[in-house]
Amino acid sequence: MPTHSVHDCGHHGAGSVSPLGGGAMVSEAVVDAVASAGFIAAHRCVGEIGAGRPVVLVDGDRQILVSPLDGGPIVGDTLALSAARATFVGIADGPAFVRVTGADPATLTLIATACTPDLSIAEVIEGGDLANAATELAKLAERLPAMTVGDAASAPAGTLSVAAADVLSFRRTLAATYVPVASAPVPLAAGATANVTAFRNAIGGCVSAVAVGDARPGTLVRVHSSCVTGDIFGSLKCDCGAQLRLALERIASDGGVLLYTAQEGRGIGLVNKLRAYSLQDSGLDTVDANIALGYHDDERDYAAAAVVLSHLGLGKVRLMTNNPAKAAGLESFGVSVTPVPLIGPVTPQNANYLATKRHRSGHRL
Structure with a gap:
């Protein structure tokens, strides 16, 4: 043939x-979007989170410092959890911030990954676009979709920042x-x-x-x-x-x-797929293992x-x-x-x- x-x-x-790139052609609108400051900032911040460094997320007048729970510094006593994880543990119907009493790394990890975490030490705070963007940033970097959250004023010198809206539009812009x-x-x-x-x-x-x-x-x-x-x-x-x-x-x-x-792994990456395998070995099926980690069944x-x-x-x-x-x-x-x-x-x-x-x-x- x-x-x-x-x-x-x-x-x-x-x-x-x-x-x-490569002599092929895409629309001027896509070229303009990729060249925009917002797209560039989102790309750079994905790299920072992938490298385990915190970034500042901005939504209007609100700013927070976020850092990946798996591999980044703990920057505060609050977690940003995805809608899937918050729903799985029954604390909210959408993305949420959760302030944790005694917020050491081990305790935070249990809140973010355990099938039945101790929620008596957790206080749920409104999440919205900032929590959604925080966990989307982690997903784009193939990190666990749980971020520690702190005061943006405490960000180390040179910390990059990005608007929540630019994070949330990044995936679709890139696909084009x-x-x-x-x-x-x-x-x-x-x-x-x-x-x-x-x-x-x-x-x-x-x-x-x-x-x-x-x-x-x-x-x-x-x-x-x-x-x-x-x-x-x-x-x-x-x-x-x-x-x-x-x-x-x-x-x-x-x-x-x-x-x-x-x-890989229905869009969650190899590392998180192996984490899901471990949860399956403890009794969860494929769907619930992904959701327990903070992902949708299929990402x-x-x-x-x-x-x-x-x-x-x-x-x-x-x-x-x-x-x-x-x-x-x-x-x-x-x-x-x-x-x-x-x-x-x-x-x-x-x-x-x-x-x-x-x-x-x-x-x-």
Whole structure:
């Protein structure tokens, strides 16, 4: 079969365009957003939180100092908790600040991660956008979505600051910046030569498109989230590796495109996925383990995948998935989706995992 070439990619939609890396084009509005002081501040603050350093969050006249609970300095006696975590422990219906009596690191960690923490030492304070932005910043840095909170006036010299609104808009703005930057033919063990194209965003994140045959509307597509444990190590705890191999076999045989996206552990990252595994070993299922850590059941966002599909001219796809939320996620960004089942083997090790997918997440298994 002929391989799809990145040079065939057209520009979809009206409006002026500008280059953003690799010679590809994105809209002027996206270029302006990425060049804005707010986007740059958010990007830098994600890096600071990832490195375990505190930043100042600003919302109007309100300012707070926030620091990642896992690996950063404790900057106050208050925690910012995500809506998922606050709901899980029954203290609020949305993101919240929680002032903790005797706020040593061990106590704070129990409030943020224990299945049944001692809430008699916790006082809930209004959260709103500041608490939401604090935990979103932690998620973007793949930290535990719990931040210690202190007085902004106590921030060390040189501490960076960012507006809460810029943190909350960062993820969606970034997704719009994916452009193709490199492409080459790659022979696959599944039995075909694919054209593999790397799409890079404005800060260096990558989505790989593995295409066999001509990419045209109605093409068979798999949007696969990276899974180090399943795809690389061959873990039997999930069906990710089996689904990846099955998808590549179908694409090699019938033609199609596989997008490999960096959304490990349903978007929570490898470190937090391993934390969730530990909670599963203590009796929680996959859904509750993620929620207990402060995440939603599924944190994945399909905006980037939709942008890459648009670059490939694929506004209508046959999507290899058992997950209605994945189909709905792509459709929310204008991709027309016809689901195609992708059923991997059931093993003693992944039976409970698959049952949770079916009963709690609505997967068609």
